[in-house]
Amino acid sequence: MSEQQLLDAEEIAIPDISQLEIEDDKPVDNFQSEKQQRLLVEPLYTNSVLTTPFVAGANVGLFYSRKQEPLVPDAFISLNVQMPADWSQKQNRSYFVWEFGKAPEVAIEIVSNRKGKELGAKKEDYARVGIAYYAVFDPLQQIQETLQMNGALLRVYALTAGKYVEIESPFWLETVGIGLTLWTGTFEEQPGLWLRWCDVKGDVIPTGKELSERERQRAEREQQRAEQEQQRAEQERLRAENEQQRATRLAERLREMGVDPDTI
Structure with missing residues (x-):
C-alpha cells in the first residue's frame, strides 16, 4: 500500500x-x-x-x-x-x-x-x-x-x-x-x-527538564553578571570618593600653607 x-x-x-x-x-x-x-x-x-x-x-x-x-x-x-x-x-x-x-x-x-x-x-x-x-x-x-x-x-x-x-x-x-x-x-x-x-x-x-536547567543556569549567569557589574560600580564609586577626599585634603593643606588651590 x-x-x-x-x-x-x-x-x-x-x-x-x-x-x-x-x-x-x-x-x-x-x-x-x-x-x-x-x-x-x-x-x-x-x-x-x-x-x-x-x-x-x-x-x-x-x-x-x-x-x-x-x-x-x-x-x-x-x-x-x-x-x-x-x-x-x-x-x-x-x-x-x-x-x-x-x-x-x-x-x-x-x-x-x-x-x-x-x-x-x-x-x-x-x-x-x-x-x-x-x-x-x-x-x-x-x-x-x-x-x-x-x-x-x-x-x-x-x-x-x-x-x-x-x-x-x-x-x-x-x-x-x-x-x-x-x-x-x-x-x-x-x-x-x-x-x-x-x-x-x-x-x-532538550527535554523540558533540560530546558529548565539551562534557563536556571542562564538566570544564574545573568545574576552573577549583574552582581559583578554592581561590584564594579561600587568600586568605581569608592574610587571616585577616595579621589575626592584626597583632593579635598590636598586643597586644605595648600590653604594652610597660604596657597590658594584654585589658582594652581
Missing part, C-alpha cells in the same frame, strides 16, 4: 473497527524501554523543531488494514496531521491510517528481546505500510549478531522505491527535518546510552 493511496480518506472505504481490539492494557515494556519511549516523545512537544501540526506517540497501535494485526512502534512521528480531540471515540484512540489519511513518516523500534523480528518481518511490514524512515535501537544488546556487524547499536533506514535502504551516520531524516543520535548521559536519574533526536548540527533536542 503506497502512501499516495492513503492520502485521501474519503476515497477509500472506512473499515468497521467496532470489533477491533485497540488496547490490550498489558504492561510488557521494561523500565529502559519505557523511559526511552518518553525521551523520544516529550522533547518534540517541548521544542518547536517540527512543522506543525504533528502527532508523536509511543507504544500506540498503528492500524493500516482491518484484516492485519496492527504495528505498534515504540515511537513514531506523523507530520501534517492533527491529534483527535475526542478520545472517547474509538477511532480517535489509535493511529488508524484511513482516519489520518496517511502513514507516519518515522517509526522507531527499541529492541528488548530476540523475538521482535525488528530487522525481519517487522521491517518489511513498515516498508509495506510506507513509513519513510525506520530506526532500530538495540540498547540492551539483544540482537548483536545481526545489528552490530559494524559496531553500531543503531540502524536507520530510508524508504526508497518501496524498500528500505540503510543510511549512514549522521542520521539526518531529510524530509522530516530532524535527526537521530546516540547520547551518553543521565535521563530521569538513570545514566546510560540513549537514543535522542538532534538538530542538523548534531545537538540533542
Whole structure:
C-alpha cells in the first residue's frame, strides 16, 4: 500500500473497527524501554523543531488494514496531521491510517528481546505500510549478531522505491527535518546510552527538564553578571570618593600653607 493511496480518506472505504481490539492494557515494556519511549516523545512537544501540526506517540497501535494485526512502534512521528480531540471515540484512540489519511513518516523500534523480528518481518511490514524512515535501537544488546556487524547499536533506514535502504551516520531524516543520535548521559536519574533526536548540527533536542536547567543556569549567569557589574560600580564609586577626599585634603593643606588651590 503506497502512501499516495492513503492520502485521501474519503476515497477509500472506512473499515468497521467496532470489533477491533485497540488496547490490550498489558504492561510488557521494561523500565529502559519505557523511559526511552518518553525521551523520544516529550522533547518534540517541548521544542518547536517540527512543522506543525504533528502527532508523536509511543507504544500506540498503528492500524493500516482491518484484516492485519496492527504495528505498534515504540515511537513514531506523523507530520501534517492533527491529534483527535475526542478520545472517547474509538477511532480517535489509535493511529488508524484511513482516519489520518496517511502513514507516519518515522517509526522507531527499541529492541528488548530476540523475538521482535525488528530487522525481519517487522521491517518489511513498515516498508509495506510506507513509513519513510525506520530506526532500530538495540540498547540492551539483544540482537548483536545481526545489528552490530559494524559496531553500531543503531540502524536507520530510508524508504526508497518501496524498500528500505540503510543510511549512514549522521542520521539526518531529510524530509522530516530532524535527526537521530546516540547520547551518553543521565535521563530521569538513570545514566546510560540513549537514543535522542538532534538538530542538523548534531545537538540533542532538550527535554523540558533540560530546558529548565539551562534557563536556571542562564538566570544564574545573568545574576552573577549583574552582581559583578554592581561590584564594579561600587568600586568605581569608592574610587571616585577616595579621589575626592584626597583632593579635598590636598586643597586644605595648600590653604594652610597660604596657597590658594584654585589658582594652581
